Amino acid sequence: MISELQSIVGENYVTTGKDLAAYSSDWVGWYSWEPLALVRPANTAEVAALVKWANENKTAIVPVSGNTGLNGGTHAEGAVMLSLDRLNKIREMRADARVAVVEAGVIMSQLHDAADGLNLVFPMTFGAKGSAMIGGMLSTNAGGSNVLRYGNTRDLCLGLEVVTPQGEIMDLMGALHKDNSGINLKHLMIGAEGTLGIITAAVMKLAPKPLAYATAMLAVPDLDDALRLLNNLQQATGGGVEAFEYMTRPYVEAHMKNHGGGEPFDAPHQINILCEVGATAPRDADVQPDGSVPITSYLEDVLGRMVETGQVLDAVIAQNEAQRRQMWERREAAGEVLLSHKPLVNTDVSVALDDVSRFIRLADARMQQIDPGAQPMIVSHLGDGNVHYAVWPTTHDEAVHKSMIEAIEDCVVEVQGSFSAEHGIGISKLDTMSRRKDPAALAMMRTLKTALDPNNILNPGKVIPPAPAD
Amino acid sequence: MISELQSIVGENYVTTGKDLAAYSSDWVGWYSWEPLALVRPANTAEVAALVKWANENKTAIVPVSGNTGLNGGTHAEGAVMLSLDRLNKIREMRADARVAVVEAGVIMSQLHDAADGLNLVFPMTFGAKGSAMIGGMLSTNAGGSNVLRYGNTRDLCLGLEVVTPQGEIMDLMGALHKDNSGINLKHLMIGAEGTLGIITAAVMKLAPKPLAYATAMLAVPDLDDALRLLNNLQQATGGGVEAFEYMTRPYVEAHMKNHGGGEPFDAPHQINILCEVGATAPRDADVQPDGSVPITSYLEDVLGRMVETGQVLDAVIAQNEAQRRQMWERREAAGEVLLSHKPLVNTDVSVALDDVSRFIRLADARMQQIDPGAQPMIVSHLGDGNVHYAVWPTTHDEAVHKSMIEAIEDCVVEVQGSFSAEHGIGISKLDTMSRRKDPAALAMMRTLKTALDPNNILNPGKVIPPAPAD
Incomplete structure (x- = not known):
């Protein structure tokens, strides 16, 4: 061999x-x-x-x-x-068309740098940016914090080159914003985690580089107010909200304890939101004679109105890059903060934007039934409905942990959410797939896999759970 | 029966x-x-x-x-x-989450009206809005003039209910912005023109209603300048360009002759662009003390700079709704203007944004070789690379018309474009599919169709051309 x-x-x-x-x-x-x-x-x-x-x-x-x-x-x-690590060439950067033609082994930060040199951004980013490669990002349809402005990886991809399960090269590499030439195979391959083909290259979208950001920590009385705040900010900035991240009080406290981080506000608040708005136009980004920056003023205007109506309780706007970094560090430490307690029960679910509040209430109640004293430890990409609902159980009993995850998934199903928002299925969620995914959808996935890869060559055993025995 | x-x-x-x-x-x-x-x-x-x-x-x-x-x-x-006309219920309008839950038989204008009542928009629109239904729009992944801001129909769909070729109901109806729970079947169904399932309901995105538009006719020296103009406008407005439509001089003349429309400018220009920018924020839309409207001022600023450098030759900004309507009528009359001459050779192709100019040059040259004196009659959704490259031939010889279409498609292939941008395949482009589509992609489509619909029940004979005889 x-x-x-x-x-x-x-x-x-x-x-x-x-x-x-x-x-x-x-x-x-x-x-x-x-x-x-x-x-x-x-x-x-x-x-x-x-x-x-x-x-x-x-x-x-x-x-x-x-x-x-x-x-x-x-x-x-x-x-x-x-x-795919040797397929690491950026084949072409086309600034006017705002696309990059890249091979699957190009590392995300490599593409960030190439775009930056053209005064553009490849807008997706997350913790693993120094290692994650375009091929894997596409195969898993990676997400992250700024999906609400730029979409998931799928939404950033215009064209694809794929090796089929038969070893044929499929060329779908146009840089096209409209293409209705038959069944859409690009979207079939993206997010299939390598079970239906191997992505070898792609045409990815670039975006104008924001010239300035306004970043703030915000406290609101409840999550419905948070959604109104998000909608008001989107309206005020023409869709310029780059991130809208939710941290609960217990998370903030754990972060302070573990990382020595400070309080976001003078007084503690239950709902802590990190919000960032980006401006691409000089008129929104340029410092004014009075020292203000328009994008920050827009944020202040929205906050001012909502403070008056009691829908915003407190707000701190970053005054410089150091303060901005500090706000982001609190959010980006999520992985370490969560893992600082053993055991950890973690999930990656998504619900409709107006169901986040209901979902969390449902799940919190179930956790206390299963394990009184268990500590929910929630961070959420609130702007896109993706909730990393985690729990610190009081017990090491794995059966309890399992029933917690099942209960969280029950709550997700109750609000028509997804049990896998951005991390995919791999092997860890195969059981959940077989129990939770719509049966007609599961049957169709099995049919697709068998038809396209009859020898079960590509990443076998992943994503699609085996059919139940008759 | x-x-x-x-x-x-x-x-x-x-x-x-x-x-x-x-x-x-x-x-x-x-x-x-x-x-x-x-x-x-x-x-x-x-x-x-x-x-x-x-x-x-x-x-x-x-x-x-x-x-x-x-x-x-x-x-x-x-x-x-x-x-699907009796499945015509709007099941739910969820303003805070900015989604509409609709059945397949809901007419587009019905959804427009429902969104308007909530101060939102369902942002897709085109000529057939009074008849086209959501199910057909999804099945064909319909496009139109404002795809560059809001995406194709696929990009506006968060959830789907589908009857499979076996008659099972597949429930993918979450209002989810992130969902990586297995192979993406939603995108497989959208644009498949009813060959893989029957879409019965969907969760569609809504967007904030623009409070003001700035609409202008612009003349530029060449299409590369047009692309720079588009990029400058996107940057200045934070992605607020709603439409960027190209009309050639012969089209403008035909429109004047057939519809009695006026000249867009004092002097005739070769490249005529209809541009519309939308503002959702009151600060951009509200009339200022001096009578100006900020969104219009931003447009004027960009145009002013580009007039100075010679990249914009002329510009007329609509001063009121009547002038705006007049500008749009010139563009929207395209169907009638084109059909006013018989015969007509028409296409619906797309290319990368920075390839439009090259593609049109290539195609124009080929038309003159095939039929000297033939008149290209081009309108284009320039902002998304969709060119309706039409020709008025000098002859009724259908063999000549066929060779013109083949030549246009040759030029499309040369720049890695698509021979079907927004109208789909149906039966009219089956031959083109079999000749032009990547062979591995065609083979995969056939495999998918056979696997999912073994009895060939759903819309047989559409989209996927038969396999060549061995």
Whole structure:
């Protein structure tokens, strides 16, 4: 086998044995596995040849790029791992058309830098930006904090190059804002976590670089007021809200305790919102003779009106980049803060914007029934309805943790939400998929997988749970 | 058969014989056919029962809603037509979440009105708004003039209810901005023109209603300057450009001749652009003490700078609603203006924003080679790269017309564009699909169709051309 793989990618690009250590687990250490080998093709043609080889040899292939996923999507026991890291060229930056033509192994921060040089932004960003690659972002339809302004990864993708499960190269690489030439295969591939094809290149959208931000910590009496605040800000800025992040009081306290962070406000508040508004026009960004910046004034105007009506309780606007960073650090520490307590029950759910409040009330009540004294520890991309509803249980009993997750999912179902907002399914949510996903949808996914990948070569066992035994 | 259909939908809702006249052709009269019957189910359950019946009886079903398509997508020779017109309820308007929950038979203007009552907009609009229904808009992923601000129909859809080709009801009706719970079936159904499922309801996005528009006719020296102008306007308004439409000099002249419209400018110009910018914030929309409106001032600022550098040649800003309507009427008359000359060769292609100029140069040259004296008659949604490249040939020779279309498509392929931007495939572009679409993509579409609809019940013979004989 090894020599056959070497004949496709060259002998230096097949890794086996103990050199595989770095590719035998996910970065959080929740999963580990033993792959057969790691191959590192140089280009799309080599990816196609490898998939053809895999079909002939009935060998599973697990594509991997930055390996920063959270659901075990690159688990590769007994499979050949196919790394996209050598497909790392930015093929073209087309500033006037505001697109970048990139290969799957381009690292997110590499694209950030290239866009910055053109006074543009590739607008998606999240913690793993120094490792996550475009291919993985597309395969998982990655999200993050500024989805409410720029959309998910899917919404930033105009064109795609994919190696099919048969090892054919599918060219959908137009930089097109309108394309109704048949069934949309681009969207079928995005978010399929490598089960239906291997994404090798893409045309990604760029956006004008904001010239100034106004960033604030805000306290509101309840989440319905938060939604009104968001809508007012969107109206006042023409859709310029870049982030609208919710942190609960217990989270803020845990952050202070663990990270030594300060209080966001003079007095403690239950609902703490980090809000950032971006301005791309000089007229909104330029410092005025009186020292004010218009984008900040717009934010102040909205807040002023809502303070008067009691819909905003307190507000602190960052006066400089250091204060802005401090506000963001409180939010970005979420992973560490949550993991500072063991055990941790964590979820990644989404609900309609006007259902967040109801969902959290429902879930909070259920948690106290299951484990009185358990501490919900919530952070949320409130602007897009994505709630990372986490809990610090009082017990290490895994059966209790499991029933907590099931109860949270029950509440999600009750408000027609999703049990996987941005992290995907991988292997960790297979059980949930089989219990929670609409049965007709599950059946259709199985049909699609079997039809497109009859030998079950590409990332087998992921995303789609096995059909129940008859 | 009729009695079986009546037993599902009730005897008043099965139409046969000469009462079918209104459902036996498309609205432009390009296609006509003889359906077996027309059934008008009252709800999703009846749609599902009809599809189950069709599978048992191996009878083709052609879904129809507003019947305003342009490519024969509702052609139903020997098939049962299934009208969604009785599924016409707006189930819910959720203003805070900015979504509408609507059934497939809701007419676009009905949704416009409902949104308007909440001070919001359903932002998609086009000529057929008084007839086109949500189901058809989703099935064809309809476009129009303001895609550059709000996206295609697909981008406005958060959730979907679909009857599968097996007659199961698939519930994907969340109002979710993030949902990575498996393979994305919503996007698979949207734009599939009823070949993979029948859309019965949807959750659609609403947007803040612009409080003011600034509308202008602009002349630029070349299309690259037009793109720079668009980018400058997007930056100045934070993405507030609602429309950016291109009309050539011959089109403007034809419009004057046929509709008695006036010249857009004092002197004639080759490149005429209708641009509209919308403002949702009172600060941008409110009339100032000096009588100016900020959103108009922003437009004037950008134009002023570009007039100085010679990148804008002339500009007329609408001073009132009547002038704005006049500017729009010139653009909206495109269908009538084009059809005022027989014969007409028409296309619906898209290219990258920075390829429009090159594509048109290539195509113009080819037209003159094929038919010297032929008159290109171009209108274009320039802001999204969608070019309706039409030609008035000098000859009625259909072979010449066919070679013109092939040549235009050759030019599209040369710049990696799409031969169907917003009108879809239906039956009229099946040949083009088989010749132009990426072979791996075509093969995958065939596999999908066969797997999901093995009895070939739903809208058979549309979108996907038959496989070439071996």
